Amino acid sequence: MTGHAKQLLSPYRWVILLIMWSTMCIALTAQFQISALAYQIIPDFNLTPGQYGMVLTAPMLAGLFFSFAAGALADRWGVKRVVAVGFVFSIVGTFFRFSAENFLQLFMLMFLAGICPGFLNANAPKLLGAWFSKEQMGMAMGVYFSATGVGMGVALATSALFPSTKSAFITAGVAMLIIWLLWLLFIKAKPEGAPDLPVMPVTKYIGVAAGSKNVWLVGVALMFLMGSSMAFTGFLPNALHSEQGMNPATAGLVASIVTFGTVVGSILGPVISQRTGKLRPFLALVAILGAGAGISAWLVPQGAAMAxxxxxxxxxxxxxxxxxxxxxxxxxxxxxxxxxxxxxxIGTLQVVGGVCIPSFIISPLAGQNYTLFFALGSLCLLLVSVVVLLLPELGSGSRVKVGTDLAKAM
Known part of the structure; x- marks a missing residue:
């Protein structure tokens, strides 16, 4: 192992990962408070189904508009600076949601709340890649992505327990402020002594990335994945409440089963794929199984099978x-x-899926027919299995070749 590889395995990498995890966790908690409190927010603001979908996905719109620029700017100026600026907007949006008096104000505040996670998500591979070896990259990304499931699960399971929406929103805002301070104090761009990456014009970074067909394929796969995920996690609590008669707290707990399942999957997925040595067939099989489970869960009677x-x-x-x-x-x-x-x-396409597919494609097609709604959400996950088969095989079985090619590219 080279000296540089040893530096990449610095114990401080766990501090970096923990702060990244905490940032994404509180961001998702804040976003999905809207889902868990839909039974209050929809009548209080007199929202139509379309407006509710726009409010829920407004944080992801920030990623849609800014992910591309955030990634390029981080290549030039560093991830810490770019994400720190995004934090400021997100703290304002998250905290002051309690003051919203109409749909437009709530929408704009939710949009601001999504700027920081949009910036971080676009640059997570870069920051983690500076601290973790290529062999550990999947594991590190898995731990990082487990924060989305924990954040959504916490929101769905606890938001209805707060005495008011105001107290829930203020709590999330204060938590985000604390994590911002931790980010400023403890995040480092790379291990001490690690070589600096070459500095080039922003257009050079964008040009190389945009010229890769595989980058676009990964983005399309994540677009369908996020569309499916948002269709279930974003709309399931209200669907269980209005269609199947569950009380709001129980509906939130049932929906949180999905999100806590993603936590388990985020950890297990990279481990299992590493052992199989093949990424493409593994991802295709997982997507097919998930699509079948999604529509089946909605169709079966309430009980253990549904859970x-x-x-x-x-x-x-x-x-x-x-x-x-x-x-x-x-x-x-x-x-x-x-x-x-x-x-x-990739982050831009991912957000396109999360924002546009549930709100602007599935909702208009399905209307109030939740069976059709979740069938279309499952179809999106099925399409992931098609796209991943078009990607190159980069599993552990081909790591030696990839490592050689990467060394030549550098």
């Missing part, structure tokens, strides 16, 4: 995301130099 199937859906969703997001650091034409810009492209 098991929703948990299976969550595990399958969780397995896919970290593996796909680790691709930029594994692709020989991208690597650490262009990972920020590649992550920006």
């Amino acid at each position: 098991v199937l929703f948990a299976t859906l969550g595990v399958m969703l969780g397995m896919c995301a970290p593996i796909l997001m680790s691709f930029p650091m594994l692709l020989p034409e991208i690597g650490p130099v262009y990972a920020g810009s590649a992550g920006g492209i």
